[in-house]
Amino acid sequence: MTTELNPRAIRVKQSSPVSCISAVGAALLVAFLISAPSWIDRGHLSLLVEFFYFLALAQMWNLLAGFAGIISLGQQAFLGLGGYVVFFAAMRMGWNPVAALVLAGVVGGLVAVPGALIVFRLHGAYLAIGTWVVAETFKLAFSEVKSLGAGSGISLLAAVARAVRIGPFSRDTVLYGAALLIALLSIVCSYVLLRSQAGLALTAIRDNEATARSVGVNSLRIKLLVFVGTGFGTALTGALIYLSKLRISPAAAFDINWTSYMIFIVVIGGIGTLEGPIVGTLVFFLLRQYLADLGSWYLIVLGVVAVVVMLKMPSGLWGTFAKNRDISLFPTRRRLFLNADEYADPGKLRA
Amino acid sequence: MNGWIDSILQGVMLGAIYALFAAGLSLVFGVMRLVNVAHGDFIVLSAFIALWLQRITGFSSPFLTLILLVPLMFLVGYVLQRVILNPAFGADILRPVLITFGLSVIIQNGLLQGFSADSQKLHGGKLEVASIALPGGLAIGVLPLLTLGVSAAMIGLLQWMLYRTKLGRALRATSADLSTAGLMGVNTSHLFAMAAGIAMVTVAVAGVFTGIRASFDAVSGPDWLIFAFEAVIIGGLGSLWGTLAGGLILGMAQTTGARFSPGWQLLSGHLVFLAILILCPRGLFPRRAE
Numbered sequence: 124m125t126t127e128l129n130p131r132a133i134r135v136k137q138s139s140p141v142s143c144i145s146a147v148g149a150a151l152l153v154a155f156l157i158s159a160p161s162w163i164d165r166g167h168l169s170l171l172v173e174f175f176y177f178l179a180l181a182q183m184w185n186l187l188a189g190f191a192g193i194i195s196l197g198q199q200a201f202l203g204l205g206g207y208v209v210f211f212a213a214m215r216m217g218w219n220p221v222a223a224l225v226l227a228g229v230v231g232g233l234v235a236v237p238g239a240l241i242v243f244r245l246h247g248a249y250l251a252i253g254t255w256v257v258a259e260t261f262k263l264a265f266s267e268v269k270s271l272g273a274g275s276g277i278s279l280l281a282a283v284a285r286a287v288r289i290g291p292f293s294r295d296t297v298l299y300g301a302a303l304l305i306a307l308l309s310i311v312c313s314y315v316l317l318r319s320q321a322g323l324a325l326t327a328i329r330d331n332e333a334t335a336r337s338v339g340v341n342s343l344r345i346k347l348l349v350f351v352g353t354g355f356g357t358a359l360t361g362a363l364i365y366l367s368k369l370r371i372s373p374a375a376a377f378d379i380n381w382t383s384y385m386i387f388i389v390v391i392g393g394i395g396t397l398e399g400p401i402v403g404t405l406v407f408f409l410l411r412q413y414l415a416d417l418g419s420w421y422l423i424v425l426g427v428v429a430v431v432v433m434l435k436m437p438s439g440l441w442g443t444f445a446k447n448r449d450i451s452l453f454p455t456r457r458r459l460f461l462n463a464d465e466y467a468d469p470g471k472l473r474a
Numbered sequence: 475m476n477g478w479i480d481s482i483l484q485g486v487m488l489g490a491i492y493a494l495f496a497a498g499l500s501l502v503f504g505v506m507r508l509v510n511v512a513h514g515d516f517i518v519l520s521a522f523i524a525l526w527l528q529r530i531t532g533f534s535s536p537f538l539t540l541i542l543l544v545p546l547m548f549l550v551g552y553v554l555q556r557v558i559l560n561p562a563f564g565a566d567i568l569r570p571v572l573i574t575f576g577l578s579v580i581i582q583n584g585l586l587q588g589f590s591a592d593s594q595k596l597h598g599g600k601l602e603v604a605s606i607a608l609p610g611g612l613a614i615g616v617l618p619l620l621t622l623g624v625s626a627a628m629i630g631l632l633q634w635m636l637y638r639t640k641l642g643r644a645l646r647a648t649s650a651d652l653s654t655a656g657l658m659g660v661n662t663s664h665l666f667a668m669a670a671g672i673a674m675v676t677v678a679v680a681g682v683f684t685g686i687r688a689s690f691d692a693v694s695g696p697d698w699l700i701f702a703f704e705a706v707i708i709g710g711l712g713s714l715w716g717t718l719a720g721g722l723i724l725g726m727a728q729t730t731g732a733r734f735s736p737g738w739q740l741l742s743g744h745l746v747f748l749a750i751l752i753l754c755p756r757g758l759f760p761r762r763a764e
Contacts, residue, residue: 188568194571196511241748244751244752245707247507247567247571248508248567249707249711255696256747257748259744260741260745263741263744266737267735267737274737379696383575383579386572386575387576394568418587419583419584422580423579423583423584423587425579426580430573430577433573433576434562437562437569
């Protein structure tokens with residue numbers, strides 16, 4: 124008796140009824156968020172901008188660490204680089220600031236290629252600290268550039284800040300739209316990537332790199348793709364952040380805290396899921412709302428929560444919630460189903 | 475010419491501190507393949523505890539605080555490994571990295587809360603300014619020279635412990651094959667905790683020596699972790715004497731860089747590290763394949 128399964132007897136499915144409902148819900152939510160600038164006040168609008176860029180940063184770090192196994196502690200290198208590129212292009216090269224945002228992303232992606240060649244020589248925990256060294260090198264190098272204000276930084280010219288507008292839309296609206304777009308893109312791109320063949324390979328690498336390579340997965344190529352892609356996205360987000368902050372300095376732009384926040388969000392929400400960073404960003408802002416006045420206590424609480432989550436529920440809030448419920452808002456897992464009619468006849472199950 | 479010799483000499487003295495930072499990191503990596511991201515913060519914590527101990531006990535020299543600090547830090551390392559890190563230990567290195575990263579943030583902000591953001595310094599009395607004159611108008615401080623001696627002795631002791639004692643043999647066996655060592659009756663979680671405890675002893679010594687030589691504050695830890703890490707990688711993973719050499723090379727890179735411009739001190743250290751990573755990724759003195 125052969126043990127090979129009849130291919131017609133099984134189907135591979137990714138979506139589920141829950142994910143169909145969530146797709147409709149997500150569409151409604153996005154429509155609601157697009158209309159926000161017309162009825163929300165400025166303070167809440169800028170809070171939303173911040174929410175979106177933290178969500179985007181966390182989602183990209185999740186893709187790196189949770190799926191590609193690249194634990195980077197140096198994403199602030201891309202973030203700060205993006206900020207500086209947008210300032211330089213807008214003030215020294217006369218670019219339109221909105222176009223300079225895209226340029227910042229492209230520069231981030233280009234820098235990621237040689238960056239990967241250096242840090243990929245290290246593995247695991249050592250890669251983590253290696254990326255941090257690269258980010259520190261960026262910080263020190265930008266502190267030496269006199270035309271960009273050296274160590275004390277540089278402010279965006281008022282004329283340039285006013286030029287952040289598209290047609291009838293004001294600066295606030297443009298920044299809000301860009302932040303929303305970047306957050307959505309970070310989710311959609313991750314989702315599309317993970318459902319593609321490359322995503323299957325990534326998941327295989329995450330679960331066991333040696334085995335994945337033994338069945339022919341080119342792990343280096345896929346890791347490079349993710350590193351360059353997130354380099355692009357993180358630099359783009361950094362450019363947006365500093366276009367809204369109006370002032371940049373090496374100490375702030377290349378601060379390890381940017382990466383700390385990404386890590387806390389992803390770990391608390393649930394690493395290795397697309398829902399995790401969304402839950403994590405909500406928790407992050409909720410905690411901040413109540414604890415921000417406490418200064419360093421806020422970071423102590425975040426650190427303790429992250430350590431406890433890593434110890435007691437490593438799959439985070441979302442992972443723990445979804446574990447036994449088979450719920451996935453962004454279904455990327457491939458699930459096997461047996462076809463009912465084929466299954467009814469056990470003889471047919473085997474070819 | 476004398477200036478250059480002086481820079482190199484000062485670099486060696488500075489590098490001795492970095493080797494002291496790196497000794498514990500190198501040991502833990504050699505045994506557990508782990509990196510404690512909070513390593514630098516534990517050095518800062520030790521320096522602050524020494525400061526506090528000196529204040530409450532009235533010890534005349536900060537070196538005397540080591541009598542209390544060394545057992546205390548050993549205990550901290552042992553308990554930390556046994557209670558927090560061992561349960562998270564496994565094929566996936568993500569959890570220990572992120573847990574120690576979380577600890578790093580907790581320690582930094584805890585110190586900010588407890589000791590404010592002010593720079594502090596341990597006061598070593600006359601020893602701090604004593605120096606030995608060399609021919610050619612050069613001089614070497616007694617304290618830096620002492621640091622170099624302690625640093626080399628520490629590395630030598632770790633090497634002896636790892637290759638000449640029963641504990642070291644069990645540590646090497648566990649490092650080579652965790653499950654087989656367990657089958658042979660080695661209590662691996664106790665051993666890992668011992669290694670972490672010993673690493674913390676080096677951290678305590680590093681904290682006191684650094685605290686006398688230079689000022690420190692609550693957020694000095696990440697810089698110190700990075701110097702320690704660079705020394706380990708330059709020297710070659712898993713090689714303790716390589717780590718000492720790596721520390722000295724990093725120190726010399728920084729002091730010669732500083733001759734061009736003060737801003738170049740740290741930058742040139744990082745650049746030398748990156749160049750070595752590109753040219754010989756296994757470090758300058760990698761451990762032979764076993």
